[in-house]
Amino acid sequence: MPHIVTDKCQSCRFTDCVTTCPVACFHGDGQMLYIDNVQCVDCGACVPACPVHAIYEQTELPPDKLEWLAINAQRAPTLPIVADKQVPLPTAEARKRELGY
Amino acid sequence: MNLGIDTASLGTSGNPLRVAIVGSGPSGFYAAEALFKSPLSVRVDMLERLPVPFGLVRYGVAPDHPKLKQPTVIFDKIAQTPDFTFLGNVTVGRDVGVEQLRATHHAILFACGAESDRRLGLPNEDLPGSHTATEFVGWYNSHPDYRDRSFDLSQEVVVVIGQGNVAIDVARILAKPIDELRGTDMAEHALDALAGSRVRDIHIIGRRGPAQASFTFKELRELGDLGGCATLVSESDLQLNSASLAELEDKNNFNAAKNVEILQSWITHCATAVGKRIWFHFMQSPVGIAGTGRLERITLERNRLTGPALGQLAQGTGAMVDLNCGLLFRSIGYRGMPLPGVPFEPARGVFPSTAGRIDGMHGVYATGWIKRGPSGIIGTNRADAVATVQSLLADLPQLDSRPKSGAAGLSATLARLNSQVLSYGDWRRIDAEEQRRGAVVGKPREKIPRVSDMLAVAATAPQGSRSCGVDEL
Numbered sequence: 001m002p003h004i005v006t007d008k009c010q011s012c013r014f015t016d017c018v019t020t021c022p023v024a025c026f027h028g029d030g031q032m033l034y035i036d037n038v039q040c041v042d043c044g045a046c047v048p049a050c051p052v053h054a055i056y057e058q059t060e061l062p063p064d065k066l067e068w069l070a071i072n073a074q075r076a077p078t079l080p081i082v083a084d085k086q087v088p089l090p091t092a093e094a095r096k097r098e099l100g101y
Numbered sequence: 102m103n104l105g106i107d108t109a110s111l112g113t114s115g116n117p118l119r120v121a122i123v124g125s126g127p128s129g130f131y132a133a134e135a136l137f138k139s140p141l142s143v144r145v146d147m148l149e150r151l152p153v154p155f156g157l158v159r160y161g162v163a164p165d166h167p168k169l170k171q172p173t174v175i176f177d178k179i180a181q182t183p184d185f186t187f188l189g190n191v192t193v194g195r196d197v198g199v200e201q202l203r204a205t206h207h208a209i210l211f212a213c214g215a216e217s218d219r220r221l222g223l224p225n226e227d228l229p230g231s232h233t234a235t236e237f238v239g240w241y242n243s244h245p246d247y248r249d250r251s252f253d254l255s256q257e258v259v260v261v262i263g264q265g266n267v268a269i270d271v272a273r274i275l276a277k278p279i280d281e282l283r284g285t286d287m288a289e290h291a292l293d294a295l296a297g298s299r300v301r302d303i304h305i306i307g308r309r310g311p312a313q314a315s316f317t318f319k320e321l322r323e324l325g326d327l328g329g330c331a332t333l334v335s336e337s338d339l340q341l342n343s344a345s346l347a348e349l350e351d352k353n354n355f356n357a358a359k360n361v362e363i364l365q366s367w368i369t370h371c372a373t374a375v376g377k378r379i380w381f382h383f384m385q386s387p388v389g390i391a392g393t394g395r396l397e398r399i400t401l402e403r404n405r406l407t408g409p410a411l412g413q414l415a416q417g418t419g420a421m422v423d424l425n426c427g428l429l430f431r432s433i434g435y436r437g438m439p440l441p442g443v444p445f446e447p448a449r450g451v452f453p454s455t456a457g458r459i460d461g462m463h464g465v466y467a468t469g470w471i472k473r474g475p476s477g478i479i480g481t482n483r484a485d486a487v488a489t490v491q492s493l494l495a496d497l498p499q500l501d502s503r504p505k506s507g508a509a510g511l512s513a514t515l516a517r518l519n520s521q522v523l524s525y526g527d528w529r530r531i532d533a534e535e536q537r538r539g540a541v542v543g544k545p546r547e548k549i550p551r552v553s554d555m556l557a558v559a560a561t562a563p564q565g566s567r568s569c570g571v572d573e574l
Contacts, residue, residue, distance in 0.1 A: 019483060019484040020480040020481060021480055022127065022479045023171050023172055023174070024175065041171045041172070042168060042319070043169055043479060043480055045477070045479065045480025053355070060359075084138070084487075100352070101352060
């Protein structure tokens with residue numbers, strides 16, 4: 001089952017996940033990252049790398065985040081690949097605390 | 102020696118940064134990728150002791166997990182970089198010395214993994230019927246070192262010691278219906294042997310509790326979904342002490358929480374009269390291996406956990422139980438191997454390093470399992486390789502800045518070896534031949550399991566296109 005980035009990434013965009021992706025399947029806009037579910041090999045290496053646990057395997061998605069499955073699939077292929085760590089958004093640390101991490 | 106002659110600064114096209122990467126598994130390729138992403142002019146020479154690249158992606162990832170082999174597509178792209186040279190069938194420390202590499206390259210980056218195994222340290226560990234998981238995994242994956250191993254699959258009861266993903270792989274391959282393995286790239290010799298397997302009960306044993314098991318929940322869950330196989334665990338083995346309950350509360354420990362959740366869902370499973378059974382046992386350590394002439398049983402000691410949450414250790418209670426078994430796989434961790442001229446930390450089986458810089462050496466680095474020990478999955482090694490390459494690039498002003506000869510400087514030594522050095526082009530010929538052989542039998546690939554056959558295929562290139570890695574320079 002592919003992995004999905006949820007809206008917990010918004011206002012964070014820590015991008016630690018992308019360095020662990022063995023197949024460079026993360027794409028991003030200015031807000032957050034998205035996983036190309038065709039490229040994703042379902043290894044799960046990115047899941048523990050995210051400081052706010054924004055990434056879920058499809059079957060593990062919380063019920064209120066199911067919409068992100070389709071959003072990742074739609075947006076990822078249209079956006080540039082993010083394969084290297086970038087500077088988190090300025091709001092990242094505050095958002096992390098807000099999310100309880 | 103700099104005689105005052107103008108030399109281009111290191112990392113420019115007139116004086117490219119030449120890095121020797123030792124090992125061609127994930128950490129080696131991801132290190133090459135990170136080096137090529139730097140703004141510097143970089144040449145990478147990758148030395149591999151086997152004729153063929155990709156390390157554990159080729160020889161470790163289970164054949165029924167083809168998606169996890171996809172990183173080879175990325176590795177292949179990296180290898181297409183004009184500044185990349187593959188030197189297969191060259192063993193560093195034997196064919197080429199570390200000192201020699203230091204003379205021909207500005208930096209050496211060890212990515213040679215953990216090729217050996219941690220031992221239990223018990224008498225009779227090598228009794229016939231007792232094997233390492235490494236041998237079994239290498240055997241079914243056509244690794245040349247393990248092609249000629251044999252496993253007595255007429256035995257009905259198998260014990261796997263260890264609770265990492267390798268232990269799960271071993272159990273799954275033993276339990277999976279053979280027809281589900283036939284379309285994979287599993288070695289034909291392994292398919293033949295597994296087709297006649299009489300294995301029925303597989304016991305997976307861990308010294309600590311379910312909250313401390315190190316397999317990833319996806320691997321564990323997959324066992325529960327196998328056709329014709331029951332996964333069994335006793336309720337008493339899933340009793341958690343307060344420290345373990347605290348561990349599961351840790352948000353960063355969600356894999357353990359998932360593992361426990363999956364195991365708990367199996368409590369109600371019943372041992373079926375037909376089919377295979379995988380039994381999970383926790384809080385037990387092997388303390389004896391016994392048998393007359395061959396393995397007959399192991400003795401397990403019941404443990405309890407002591408220490409704080411996330412730092413709990415298993416301590417024997419003195420309560421013993423015997424388990425009869427005909428086959429044993431030890432899967433308690435890989436171990437790196439020492440290499441002449443490089444410091445080695447025997448306790449952890451790694452090259453000791455700080456931020457990827459090997460202790461006490463200059464311009465010599467480590468990444469992947471030889472740096473961290475055998476933990477994490479393929480992608481973990483990408484992040485690790487990026488970190489080590491950052492250290493290497495930060496050290497640029499301290500590296501010997503004189504131009505280096507790179508692989509060309511090794512050609513005289515390699516020519517004297519009287520053995521073939523394989524290029525990436527040679528690998529592509531082997532790759533094509535393996536895919537051709539696989540297609541004949543309905544598989545994505547039939548790996549060539551013998552080094553001599555690989556060398557023969559590499560040597561059958563059309564006249565004029567035959568190349569040796571160093572000659573291509």
